[in-house]
Amino acid sequence: MKTLLLVGIGAGDPDYITVQAIKALRRSDLILLMDKGPAKHKLNALRREICARFLDGHTPRFAEGLQPERERDAADYRASVDELNRDKQAVFEQLIDQQLADGETAALMVWGDPSLYDSSIRIAEAIAASRSDFAFEVIPGITxxxxxxxxxxxxxxxxxxxxxxxxxxxxxxxxxxxxxxxxxxxxxxxxxxxxxxxxxxxxxxxxxxxxxxxxxxxxxxxxxxxxxxxxxxxxxxxxxxxxxxxxxxxxxxx
Ligand SMILES: C[S@@+](CC[C@H](N)C(=O)[O-])C[C@H]1O[C@@H](n2cnc3c(N)ncnc32)[C@H](O)[C@@H]1O
Incomplete structure (x- = not known):
C-alpha cells in the first residue's frame, strides 16, 4: 500500500502550520511539490522553510512534479479544468509509481486548506478509484x-x-x-x-x-x-x- 497525505500548510505564514500537519510531514518519506508559474519559487521556498523549521531533523526526500498549465480564457471553463485535472493526475501517478516504494507515505503540501478551491482531493479520489494499492488522507490547514x-x-x-x-x-x-x-x-x-x-x-x-x-x-x-x-x-x-x-x-x- 502507498499512502498520500494531503497536508494543508496554511496560506502564507509558516506559523500557520498545525501540529497535526507537522506530525503528518514527520511521517512522510517523500514530499511532493507541485506549484507552477511565477509564484512557484516563493511558495516552494516557504514549503522548504516549513520542513527545515518543524520536522525536527526528519529529512524526507523531495520530488518536484512538472505542473501542467490550464488553457487561459478557454471557451469552456469547466472542460479546461477537467482536462487540467486529468493531466495533473497523470503527473501524480507517475511520481507515485516512480518515487514511492510500497509501504511508503508521501505528502503533498497544499497551500491553505485542501478543501478550498484546490483540486488535490478530487485528484487523489480519482487515483484511489483506479488502483487498490493507494490510500489518501486529508489534513486541514488555515485558509x-x-x-x-x-x-x-x-x-x-x-x-x-x-x-x-x-x-x-x-x-x-x-x-x-x-x-x-x-x-x-x-x-x-x-x-x-x-x-x-x-x-x-x-x-x-x-x-x-x-x-x-x-x-x-x-x-x-x-x-x-x-x-x-x-x-x-x-x-x-x-x-x-x-x-x-x-x-x-x-x-x-x-
Ligand atoms: C487556488 S486558490 C487556493 C486557496 C487555498 N486552498 C486556501 O485554502 O486558501 C488560490 C487563491 O487563494 C487566495 N489566496 C491564497 N493565499 C492567499 C494569501 N496569502 N493572501 C491572499 N489571498 C490568498 C487568492 O484569491 C488566490 O487566487
Missing part, C-alpha cells in the same frame, strides 16, 4: 480567508447570516442572492469595481501572512481605485499576485 479575516480583525459572517465564498469570475455576473457578505478569491479582473455606489465595505488583502502582505479596508466607493492601482503595482513588482477580499453590505451587523 487564505481565515488569514484575511484574522488580519483585518473581522468576523467572516454578520450575525446569523450566510456568507457566499465565490470567485472573481462568478462575482462578475452579479451579487449572489440572499447574502450580505461575499468572500472572493481567484479574481484576476478587479470584479469588486462593478459594485461601487452600492454602499459596500471591502476588506482586501494581498500576500496575506507573508512579508509582502498588503491590507486595505474601508468603504468600497472610496477605495476601489486605490486597491486596483495597489494591486497592479504589486503584481508588476513581484511578477505575480495572490489576493482575496470580503465585500459586506454596510450596516450589516457583524
Amino acid at each position: 487564505s480567508l481565515q488569514a484575511l479575516t484574522a488580519r483585518h480583525r473581522i468576523p467572516l459572517n454578520s450575525i446569523g447570516r450566510a456568507v457566499e465564498i465565490t470567485t472573481g469570475r462568478l462575482l462578475a455576473d452579479g451579487w449572489p442572492p440572499g447574502v450580505d457578505s461575499v468572500a472572493v478569491m481567484l479574481d484576476a479582473k478587479d470584479s469588486y469595481r462593478r459594485f461601487v455606489g452600492q454602499g459596500l465595505a471591502i476588506y482586501w488583502g494581498a500576500y496575506v501572512g507573508t512579508s509582502d502582505e498588503i491590507l486595505i479596508a474601508g468603504p468600497l466607493d472610496e477605495l476601489a481605485e486605490r486597491i486596483a492601482s495597489t494591486r497592479a503595482a504589486a503584481r508588476e513588482r513581484n511578477g505575480w499576485i495572490m489576493d482575496s477580499y470580503l465585500l459586506r453590505k454596510e450596516g450589516a451587523q457583524e
Whole structure:
C-alpha cells in the first residue's frame, strides 16, 4: 500500500502550520511539490522553510512534479479544468509509481486548506478509484480567508447570516442572492469595481501572512481605485499576485 497525505500548510505564514500537519510531514518519506508559474519559487521556498523549521531533523526526500498549465480564457471553463485535472493526475501517478516504494507515505503540501478551491482531493479520489494499492488522507490547514479575516480583525459572517465564498469570475455576473457578505478569491479582473455606489465595505488583502502582505479596508466607493492601482503595482513588482477580499453590505451587523 502507498499512502498520500494531503497536508494543508496554511496560506502564507509558516506559523500557520498545525501540529497535526507537522506530525503528518514527520511521517512522510517523500514530499511532493507541485506549484507552477511565477509564484512557484516563493511558495516552494516557504514549503522548504516549513520542513527545515518543524520536522525536527526528519529529512524526507523531495520530488518536484512538472505542473501542467490550464488553457487561459478557454471557451469552456469547466472542460479546461477537467482536462487540467486529468493531466495533473497523470503527473501524480507517475511520481507515485516512480518515487514511492510500497509501504511508503508521501505528502503533498497544499497551500491553505485542501478543501478550498484546490483540486488535490478530487485528484487523489480519482487515483484511489483506479488502483487498490493507494490510500489518501486529508489534513486541514488555515485558509487564505481565515488569514484575511484574522488580519483585518473581522468576523467572516454578520450575525446569523450566510456568507457566499465565490470567485472573481462568478462575482462578475452579479451579487449572489440572499447574502450580505461575499468572500472572493481567484479574481484576476478587479470584479469588486462593478459594485461601487452600492454602499459596500471591502476588506482586501494581498500576500496575506507573508512579508509582502498588503491590507486595505474601508468603504468600497472610496477605495476601489486605490486597491486596483495597489494591486497592479504589486503584481508588476513581484511578477505575480495572490489576493482575496470580503465585500459586506454596510450596516450589516457583524
Ligand atoms: C487556488 S486558490 C487556493 C486557496 C487555498 N486552498 C486556501 O485554502 O486558501 C488560490 C487563491 O487563494 C487566495 N489566496 C491564497 N493565499 C492567499 C494569501 N496569502 N493572501 C491572499 N489571498 C490568498 C487568492 O484569491 C488566490 O487566487
